[in-house]
Amino acid sequence: MDALRCMPGVGPKAAQRAAFHLLQYDRPGAQRLASALGRALQTIRRCARCNSFTEEELCALCASAKRDPSLLCVVETPADLLMLEQTLAYNGLYFVLMGRLSPLDGIGPREIGLDVLLERATDGAAREVIVATNFTNEGEATAHYIGEMLRGRGIKVSRIARGIPVGGELEYVDTGTLAQALVERRPVSNA
Amino acid sequence: MSERRARDRAVDEGYVLHTYPYRETSLLVEIYARGAGRMTLVARGARRPRSAMRGVLIAFQPLQLSWYGSGEVRTLIRAEWIGGQPLLQGAALLCGFYLNELLLRLLPREDPHEKLFDRYGEAMRGLASEAVTGPILRSFEKSLLREIGYAMVLERDVAGDCGIDPAKTYTYDPEKGPLEVSAVASAGMKLAGQTLLDIARDDFSSAVTQQQAKLLMRLLINHRLEYQPLKSRRIFQELMEL
Ligand SMILES: [Zn+2]
Numbered sequence: 001m002d003a004l005r006c007m008p009g010v011g012p013k014a015a016q017r018a019a020f021h022l023l024q025y026d027r028p029g030a031q032r033l034a035s036a037l038g039r040a041l042q043t044i045r046r047c048a049r050c051n052s053f054t055e056e057e058l059c060a061l062c063a064s065a066k067r068d069p070s071l072l073c074v075v076e077t078p079a080d081l082l083m084l085e086q087t088l089a090y091n092g093l094y095f096v097l098m099g100r101l102s103p104l105d106g107i108g109p110r111e112i113g114l115d116v117l118l119e120r121a122t123d124g125a126a127r128e129v130i131v132a133t134n135f136t137n138e139g140e141a142t143a144h145y146i147g148e149m150l151r152g153r154g155i156k157v158s159r160i161a162r163g164i165p166v167g168g169e170l171e172y173v174d175t176g177t178l179a180q181a182l183v184e185r186r187p188v189s190n191a
Numbered sequence: 192m193s194e195r196r197a198r199d200r201a202v203d204e205g206y207v208l209h210t211y212p213y214r215e216t217s218l219l220v221e222i223y224a225r226g227a228g229r230m231t232l233v234a235r236g237a238r239r240p241r242s243a244m245r246g247v248l249i250a251f252q253p254l255q256l257s258w259y260g261s262g263e264v265r266t267l268i269r270a271e272w273i274g275g276q277p278l279l280q281g282a283a284l285l286c287g288f289y290l291n292e293l294l295l296r297l298l299p300r301e302d303p304h305e306k307l308f309d310r311y312g313e314a315m316r317g318l319a320s321e322a323v324t325g326p327i328l329r330s331f332e333k334s335l336l337r338e339i340g341y342a343m344v345l346e347r348d349v350a351g352d353c354g355i356d357p358a359k360t361y362t363y364d365p366e367k368g369p370l371e372v373s374a375v376a377s378a379g380m381k382l383a384g385q386t387l388l389d390i391a392r393d394d395f396s397s398a399v400t401q402q403q404a405k406l407l408m409r410l411l412i413n414h415r416l417e418y419q420p421l422k423s424r425r426i427f428q429e430l431m432e433l
Contacts, residue, residue, distance in 0.1 A: 103289070
């Protein structure tokens with residue numbers, strides 16, 4: 001039960017329920033779970049190009065010939081990568097930091113592999129780096145220092161935009177988003 | 192709301208200093224509030240995807256906070272954006288993290304420090320709007336030291352018991368204050384008398400003062416921290432080396 005509780009969203013009650021169920025009614029299921037986890041621990045590693053999880057040397061995305069290698073999008077987590085993929089609006093490659101700068105937690109550039117990102121971004125293929133870290137203070141700080149690091153080496157760096165959600169009505173938008181949307185306003189295009 | 196809950200209820204203006212994940216879906220929130228001082232609140236469910244508090248509980252922004260409870264960790268009921276201050280951006284964010292770490296490390300809990308609270312608000316507004324951050328940090332460091340009972344001696348030579356001569360050179364004993372040194376004296380920090388007088392007046396316009404004040408404040412803060420390093424300072428240095 002304690003072992004099951006290490007999963008996010010699984011509290012003491014849920015862990016107890018799952019453990020009793022597996023032991024009482026589904027011992028083959030428990031065996032499958034145990035060997036799947038064991039296999040995953042053995043075979044899953046970090047992709048050599050994007051730092052996300054993979055079973056191969058390169059993940060399917062990095063190995064694909066259909067992706068545009070001149071675009072490199074930096075995200076905090078594999079979950080963020082999947083969200084961006086779901087938009088079907090991006091055809092470039094990724095780099096996953098597996099975190100963000102968080103000085104008060106002692107997480108600095110080394111912990112999130114900014115040196116690895118630097119190598120990756122300056123290997124000649126990337127023309128533009130798109131920073132898609134979160135719009136938290138930590139994510140913004142991360143974006144800023146990635147920008148500083150890469151701009152100095154002649155690489156174009158852009159940040160994803162933020163603002164009012166699609167279909168959003170001002171009356172229901174939170175004050176912080178609205179305030180920042182005013183600060184970051186842009187000219188109305190006449191196209 | 193129960194009677195007990197209503198009785199223990201408080202509303203205050205405050206800032207989030209830092210948050211930590213807590214249990215499955217909650218956050219522990221370290222706050223600095225005007226009347227209540229530094230406290231820990233639990234924000235239940237704040238890590239759920241659609242939590243209304245999620246985007247509000249961020250550092251460096253003035254918030255209206257209400258909570259109840261009486262133990263060491265109170266329960267946050269509401270958090271609202273007060274507004275009026277743009278978000279910190281770029282290098283100013285690192286300055287903000289640094290000031291928050293100073294408060295977390297040096298300010299005792301549940302002890303109101305209203306004057307310092309106002310200085311903190313000024314510092315945040317300054318960091319959000321000004322390009323030069325050094326004077327904002329130095330001025331806040333000085334206020335913080337004074338609030339925790341360490342008023343810097345800046346206008347008197349503690350050895351000679353005389354005024355500071357702007358043209359002379361001094362060193363600084365963290366427990367006592369400035370001591371005149373001969374210009375050829377060897378090791379230790381050397382400060383121009385002018386620097387000490389400038390810090391006393393919060394005048395950081397001279398480049399020499401800025402640079403020497405930074406070293407002096409670092410010495411005094413390290414001394415207060417019993418030479419336990421600050422994480423934000425280490426990370427700032429690492430970032431500068433990128
Ligand atoms: Zn990959």
